[in-house]
Amino acid sequence: MDARSVVLLFPDVNGNLRGKMLDPSVLHSEQARGAGLPTTDLMLAVDPVDEPITTLPSRGINAGSKDLLLRPDPSTLRPLPWFDSSYVLLGDLHEQDGTPCAISPRQVLRRTLGALADRGLEVRAAFEFEFRLFRADSWQPATTGLSYSPLALSQISEFITTFRAFADELRLGLSVLHSEGAPGLIEVNVEPQSGLQAADTAALLRLAAIEAAAKHGLRANFMAKPVAHEEGSSAHVHFSLWDHAGANVLRASRDDPDDELFRRVAWGVLEHLPALSLLYNPTINSYKRLVPGYFAPVSAACGPDDRSFALRALLKTPDSSRFELRRPGADCNPYLALAAIAASVRLGLDEQVPPSRDRLDDHDEALPTSLEAALWEFRQRDTRLDDALGAEFCTHYVRTREWELHAWQNAVSEWERQRYA
Structure with missing residues (x-):
């Protein structure tokens, strides 16, 4: 070296x-x-x-x-x-x-992936990030708000060139970049990788975007909802499961709507989605993205090619069959988000009696709409999550989120001053 x-x-x-x-x-x-x-x-x-x-x-x-x-x-x-x-x-x-x-996010992810490996399964995943580009030291967007517009990309061509160069040198597998439906909103896709590498890539991608933006008088922002009444920034997680022979174990579900493994995996994710929203959506601001009308899921439902579902089943070719979890925002910790998915999958596989397909399709439980509500759900969590994620981590993490909630409760915003003075 x-x-x-x-x-x-x-x-x-x-x-x-x-x-x-x-x-x-x-x-x-x-x-x-x-x-x-x-x-x-x-x-x-x-x-x-x-x-x-x-x-x-x-x-x-x-x-x-x-x-x-x-x-x-x-x-x-x-x-x-x-x-x-x-x-x-x-x-x-x-x-x-x-x-x-036990409280290190990378170790928590190792723990949950290891439990699946013990069952003969490997998680492959890719984080699909959205983020905002603003002019440096301001909230002025760097592009127009046209979705999938080459005109929007041309406004930030120098940033894109630098960002792609950074991503290539960092071996991030950057495959797609396009504009989204809000001023300055950019989406980037990367190639799927094995679990730990996928989280490393997500963390480094955010760092690369911030560094590349700074070189061109811009600011890359990964808040879930930086601007009111506009599209938020997500971090959809695409994930699949593979056996030790290198085969996608979801391949059968493409042709068999009653496939048991599909039902177990989907149910595990949906059943624990209310409690694990605390990991997928960890900040006060996270929940301002999670409102109806912005393709951000507000209930624990699973279905095929429909972007309103929290868990989208993309069952296409045998090799590409996968799930897309749409609940996490761009502000998520990628290590903890993927650990939450892996823990949920493990508990779904361990269910004594998997749910029927009708029960799975009808599931539509409301999800937390605030950090306070997410804390309440996490405190009521299935105790098996303590074993999956680690009891010490769960206790530590709750205290860090309580700290965030109290910090917000003790703050007085400009909105409050304008509205109640």
Whole structure:
């Protein structure tokens, strides 16, 4: 590796990548190749604006911001195009005794994918992100609001050139880019990858978009709903299941509407969608996207080629048959969103009696419309989710979302001042 520096990163609970820039020699040290490099657990115990969460009794600032060990994952090494002669490397967090850090999103995803692997199944997925492009230091959109318009793309051609170059160097598998139906709204598609790689790609794609936009006087925004009365920004997750022989196990459901595996997988996702909305839609702003009329699902329903369903069944060729979960927004943590899907699938496979196709087709449960409602649903969750996601993670995550809710409740907005003064 011919590099002057390596940026070693890990995802935090809010979906941001955190880490350090290192001299490459550090990665060749005995500690880096063995136990891992020290970093603080405070990065898993802060809110989106870096304020320490003071309601966590055994993590972060209340527990002395103790060290975790960040163990590099060599398979993730790739050039970092916006730094000269630099590479990026993702890693996994471990406790000082070497055990996986239970509250680390990448480890939570590893846990849920491992449970499916034990059942002979591999998840392949791709995040379909939408994001807004605004002029730097403003909320002025960078394009018109015409969907699928080449004229809109020509307005940001320099950004697109840079972004595609970044994506190619990072090996993100960027395959499609087009405008969507709101000013400055862009959608990007990537090729499907195995579960952990799909989440890594999603995290790096957001970073690449932000860096590319900054080079051209723009700002890439991944809020779920940055502008009122306009289309929100989603992160639809396409996922499929494959056996150890390399066959898509959903292939039979294309011709058999009563396929048992299809029913189990779909039911698992739908049944746990109310509680797991807390992972798919983690912020106050998330729920402003989830309103009728904007192709954002407000109920737990599954169906074929219809974008109003939360879970869209795309049963086409044997190799391409898959589901599309449309509930997550662009503000989701991709590691936790995919972990929630994998955990739901596992619980669906474990159901003693799978639901009938009629029961599945009729399912249309209302989903949370606020972070407060999502917290309530998560507190009522199926206890099997604690085993699937990890009990320590579930407890930790609830406290981080309660912190977000309280921060919002303590804020006074300009809207309130204008309306009630």
